[in-house]
Amino acid sequence: MNAIEIEGVTKTFRTTTAVDALDLAVPAGSLCGFLGPNGAGKSTTIRMIMSIIRPDAGRIGVLGGDALESKDRIGYLPEERGVYRKMKVGEFVEYVARLKGARRDDLRDHVRGWLERLELPDVYGKRCQELSKGMQQKVQFLAAVVHEPELLILDEPFSGLDPVSGALLNREIQALRGEGTTIIFSTHVLHQAEQICDRLFLIHHGVKLLDATLEEIRARFDPRTIGCEPLDPDVDLGAVPGVRDVHRAPGSPVAELALEDGVDAQAILRRLLELGPMRSVELRRPTLEEIFVQLVERGEGHAAAERAREELSRT
Amino acid sequence: MSKALLVAWREFKHTALTKSFLLAAVIGPVMMFVAAIVLPVLLQTPPKKLEGSLAVVDPTGEVVVAVRTELDPERIAADRDEKLVGLEAAIAQVPEQFRGPVQDQIDRLRDALVPEVAVESVDDVEAAKARVLAGELIGVALYRPAVLAPTTETNAFELYLPADLSRRHADLIEDRLARAVVRARAQRAELDLEKTRALLRAPTAIRSTVTEEGETRENELARIFVPFGFMMLLWMSSWIGGQYLLTSTIEEKSNRVMEVLLSAVSPMQLMAGKIVGQAAVGLVMLALYGVLGAASADRFGVGHLVPLHKLGYLAVYFFIAYFTIAALMAAVGSAVNELRDAQTFMGPITLVFMIPFFLWFVVSDEPNSSMAVALSFIPPLTPFVMVLRIAGTEAIPFWQIATTSLLGFAMVVGSIWACAKVFRVGVLLYGKPPTPGELVRWIRLS
Numbered sequence: 001m002n003a004i005e006i007e008g009v010t011k012t013f014r015t016t017t018a019v020d021a022l023d024l025a026v027p028a029g030s031l032c033g034f035l036g037p038n039g040a041g042k043s044t045t046i047r048m049i050m051s052i053i054r055p056d057a058g059r060i061g062v063l064g065g066d067a068l069e070s071k072d073r074i075g076y077l078p079e080e081r082g083v084y085r086k087m088k089v090g091e092f093v094e095y096v097a098r099l100k101g102a103r104r105d106d107l108r109d110h111v112r113g114w115l116e117r118l119e120l121p122d123v124y125g126k127r128c129q130e131l132s133k134g135m136q137q138k139v140q141f142l143a144a145v146v147h148e149p150e151l152l153i154l155d156e157p158f159s160g161l162d163p164v165s166g167a168l169l170n171r172e173i174q175a176l177r178g179e180g181t182t183i184i185f186s187t188h189v190l191h192q193a194e195q196i197c198d199r200l201f202l203i204h205h206g207v208k209l210l211d212a213t214l215e216e217i218r219a220r221f222d223p224r225t226i227g228c229e230p231l232d233p234d235v236d237l238g239a240v241p242g243v244r245d246v247h248r249a250p251g252s253p254v255a256e257l258a259l260e261d262g263v264d265a266q267a268i269l270r271r272l273l274e275l276g277p278m279r280s281v282e283l284r285r286p287t288l289e290e291i292f293v294q295l296v297e298r299g300e301g302h303a304a305a306e307r308a309r310e311e312l313s314r315t
Numbered sequence: 316m317s318k319a320l321l322v323a324w325r326e327f328k329h330t331a332l333t334k335s336f337l338l339a340a341v342i343g344p345v346m347m348f349v350a351a352i353v354l355p356v357l358l359q360t361p362p363k364k365l366e367g368s369l370a371v372v373d374p375t376g377e378v379v380v381a382v383r384t385e386l387d388p389e390r391i392a393a394d395r396d397e398k399l400v401g402l403e404a405a406i407a408q409v410p411e412q413f414r415g416p417v418q419d420q421i422d423r424l425r426d427a428l429v430p431e432v433a434v435e436s437v438d439d440v441e442a443a444k445a446r447v448l449a450g451e452l453i454g455v456a457l458y459r460p461a462v463l464a465p466t467t468e469t470n471a472f473e474l475y476l477p478a479d480l481s482r483r484h485a486d487l488i489e490d491r492l493a494r495a496v497v498r499a500r501a502q503r504a505e506l507d508l509e510k511t512r513a514l515l516r517a518p519t520a521i522r523s524t525v526t527e528e529g530e531t532r533e534n535e536l537a538r539i540f541v542p543f544g545f546m547m548l549l550w551m552s553s554w555i556g557g558q559y560l561l562t563s564t565i566e567e568k569s570n571r572v573m574e575v576l577l578s579a580v581s582p583m584q585l586m587a588g589k590i591v592g593q594a595a596v597g598l599v600m601l602a603l604y605g606v607l608g609a610a611s612a613d614r615f616g617v618g619h620l621v622p623l624h625k626l627g628y629l630a631v632y633f634f635i636a637y638f639t640i641a642a643l644m645a646a647v648g649s650a651v652n653e654l655r656d657a658q659t660f661m662g663p664i665t666l667v668f669m670i671p672f673f674l675w676f677v678v679s680d681e682p683n684s685s686m687a688v689a690l691s692f693i694p695p696l697t698p699f700v701m702v703l704r705i706a707g708t709e710a711i712p713f714w715q716i717a718t719t720s721l722l723g724f725a726m727v728v729g730s731i732w733a734c735a736k737v738f739r740v741g742v743l744l745y746g747k748p749p750t751p752g753e754l755v756r757w758i759r760l761s
Contacts, residue, residue: 052577052743068581076578080745082571086329098321099579143575 001064003028003151003182004049009058011044011206018044020206022058026184026199031177033193033200034186035288037308041206042186043079046153049184050076063150072101075149079156079186081140085129089115092128093143100147114142119168134165141169145176152176153184158192170196190288202292204308209295221291225284226257226268231277240271253279318580322588327595330559340555340600344607365430365484367453370443372436378458379436381498385491386432399424430487440475447477454480456492463500472496538708541622542679545706546671546699548604549633553698554668556597557640560589561657564648573742582739586649590641590731597637601629628705628716632698635723639695639730640668646734646754649741656748671699678703682711691719694726733758 004026011019019041026032034042047053048060051067063070084092093111104110112124118138128136137160145152154173158166173196177183187193193200200217202210212220228237237255238246242263247256257272259265265283272281286294297305330336369386373379384390402421432453437443443455454476461469474492476485501508567573576585609623647660674696678687682704690700697719704711740757741749749757 047743050578051581052574071579074578076575078571078574078578080571080574082567082573082575084329084566084572085570095321095325096575096579099318099576140575 001028002026002061003030003063004184005059005061006045006049007059007061009045009048009055009060011041011048011053011055018206019048019055022203022206022208024201024208024211026182026201028182029177029180030199031173031183031185031197033197034184034203035188035190035193035200035292036203037188040188040203042188042203043155044206045203046076046155046184046186049153050074070151072147073150075100075144075147075152077141077144077152077154077157079159081137081160083128083136083139083143085127087128088124089120089126089128089131089139090124093139093146096143097146100149102147111142111146114146118142118172134161137161138165138169141172145172149181151182151184153186155186156188157185158187158189190292194288200288202288202295204292204296207299209292209299217291218285221286221294224259224261224265224286226259226265226272226281227254227284228257228272228281229254229279230275231279235276237272237275240268240275242268242271256284319584319588319591322576322580322585323592323595326560326563326589326592330563330593331596331599336596341603344604348607348611364428365432365453365487368433368435368451369488370435370437370446370452370455371458372438372440372443372455373458375458375460375463375499376436377463377503378495378499379434381495381502382456382492383434384498385495386430386434388429388431391491392429395424395427395429430484432488444475447475450477453477453484454488458496462496463503539676539679542682542703542706543675544608545625545629545702546675548601548608549629549636549699549702550668550671551604552597552601553633553637553640555600556593556637557644559596560593560641561644561648561661562654563593564589564645565651565654565657568649568742568745569652577742582742583735585742586645586735586738590638590645593641594637597633601633605629622706625705629702631720632702632723635720635727636698638727639698639723642727642730642734646737646741649738650744650754651741651748652745659748660751667695668699670696671703674700675703679707682707682709688715691715692722694722697723697726736760 002025004024006022006024009019009022010017022041022045024045034045036042044053048055049062049067051060051062051071060067063073087095090108090111093114094107097107097111115121115124118141120135120138120142123131123135123139128139131139141154141157144154157169157173161169173183173185185193185197194214197214199213200210201208210217230237233253237243237257240257242260243257244260245258247258248254249256257268259268269281269283272278293305293308296308331340369382371379371382373382399421402424406418406421435452437455440455440457443452446452447455454474457473457475459469459472462472472492474489476488480488498508501511567576580588605626643664647657647664650660651657674690677684678690678700681687687700687704690696691704693700701711701716701719705716736758737754740760
């Protein structure tokens with residue numbers, strides 16, 4: 001069963017198409033990464049899933065129903081963090097929980113328990129403005145999960161967190177996932193997603209580039225680059241069949257060999273070793289960033305790929 | 316509890332149940348009320364008796380005789396009694412509920428202690444002034460002979476008093492010394508002073524207005540100021556509630572709490588909850604100021620002038636005024652990110668809602684003039700102008716109350732409809748605040 005089903009969804013703001021004919025299915029119980037550079041359309045998609053804004057065309061099904069009906073079963077940590085500055089932490093969390101339909105009588109104890117769990121003891125009665133930014137972020141995370149949602153949407157949950165808090169949050173995310181919560185994790189920091197997600201969804205300029213599990217991605221994007229450093233710098237690496245291009249950065253003894261499509265990388269490794277002694281030979285596993293750039297290049301050409309690479313490095 | 320009510324409760328709690336609100340909205344008027352109760356009591360405590368010697372410089376020797384007569388304790392007591400008889404006769408003609416302030420005046424007069432002042436005739440003003448400074452005299456009066464046959468320029472005398480003399484005593488001395496001049500003049504002209512005074516006393520008119528319900532006593536206070544009080548009450552409660560709505564919406568936006576809220580409630584639920592919550596704040600203010608106003612009016616003996624049976628209308632027009640203002644404030648608050656940006660839109664809105672203050676006197680003076688009737692049908696002014704007209708003493712045709720209420724409700728529906736559209740788009744929009752033209756475009760969006 002799918003927690004989220006998006007079919008042909010389009011959303012246009014004046015002249016910009018933020019999301020363009022998007023199809024997507026998020027299986028229940030998965031931890032799915034929503035990836036793409038800033039402005040790719042991630043937040044717009046999430047807002048549409050949350051029924052905060054409505055799509056111009058297409059259909060969105062959430063938890064087997066309409067997004068509006070399911071609002072109370074969804075937890076949401078928006079990218080833009082916010083708390084009522086003057087409100088007390090406990091009151092704020094309980095208020096959001098009640099707005100989300102939490103009916104439990106022990107809500108207060110439940111909130112206190114969660115605050116302990118997030119290593120925020122003694123803040124229950126403090127005003128939100130008295131907390132540090134990182135603490136406020138944890139309070140916001142709590143506000144997103146306190147009503148025990150079936151679907152949890154986290155928009156850039158780690159931005160601005162110190163490594164210790166980040167690890168704590170990661171642990172809690174994994175724990176929720178263990179309890180069966182479907183989690184969508186949106187980020188522009190692609191390697192973060194690589195570490196915790198089991199399914200990835202890549203979006204660029206409102207168009208889906210990739211939608212697959214991590215294993216599928218690893219299998220599909222097998223290494224296309226070999227780095228090697230021969231003892232004899234003059235050996236002709238380009239002569240090996242299957243090598244498309246040899247690139248040596250100025251001053252570097254390491255040569256980067258680009259492989260032709262469809263050739264067996266292992267066979268080329270063996271051939272290279274036959275050429276002569278090597279200081280090092282290495283299959284380069286592509287990072288998500290590289291896969292992303294590659295996908296953009298395939299779809300929109302070299303110039304677009306360069307722009308995408310820039311967008312990623314900038315953010 | 317429904318979600319909108321949850322929002323409303325939070326809105327109310329965090330506006331009305333805060334220290335700053337209590338300070339600003341409650342303590343101010345409470346203090347005023349306390350002052351209104353306590354000050355008259357303080358003023359009523361009888362002043363201490365006036366005793367001492369007064370020096371008179373009078374070359375004619377005629378005025379000083381009159382001064383002695385005027386400052387004779389028996390004379391003073393007799394004048395007081397005469398005044399009391401007059402006041403009591405006047406008050407008897409007035410219905411019970413009108414008597415409050417006059418009765419106070421009578422009581423004060425009756426309780427006042429009769430002064431005992433000895434009069435000395437002296438020649439040297441400067442020496443007498445020195446004795447005033449030394450505390451031996453309670454004053455020196457200098458009468459020049461011309462005062463007995465006065466022209467406009469010479470109709471005056473000089474009076475030198477010590478710094479520590481109370482105002483009330485100074486007034487009393489001045490009054491008696493002035494009367495002494497008149498007495499001396501009458502003496503010289505061989506007139507019977509008492510008879511002449513009685514002849515010259517102008518009678519007071521007891522005005523009544525003939526209406527279908529019978530004769531009513533006309534009162535300037537009821538005609539002009541009570542409507543103003545009603546309108547002020549309406550304006551304050553609706554406008555201040557609206558202001559809170561504006562700032563809390565902007566706060567939610569700039570704090571970015573908005574998105575968390577919108578993940579739980581729809582923009583319509585949020586807007587409805589906020590408006591209802593602040594309506595409760597407005598009603599608290601209305602009740603508070605209303606009760607305080609009525610109580611103060613009662614305290615000052617003009618309680619009967621506050622037409623309590625008209626409070627129902629006030630509630631209807633509060634509903635119209637508040638919900639119109641609230642919808643506008645929610646829309647403006649949702650469209651901008653900072654209070655500063657809101658000023659662009661608030662300028663014109665404030666101006667429109669200030670118009671009733673300029674119209675107050677004209678409308679209250681003639682509540683059934685064609686202009687007043689016409690103004691009642693200009694939507695943003697309707698509730699204020701109608702309250703001005705209804706709270707006055709003239710009867711307003713019921714068809715006008717009915718049609719303006721309907722018009723008002725139409726205005727409420729229309730402004731909530733338009734502002735909800737702006738709100739829905741505005742709440743999630745960050746960055747440059749929209750221009751008025753863009754707002755209109757949002758309203759046109761389906």
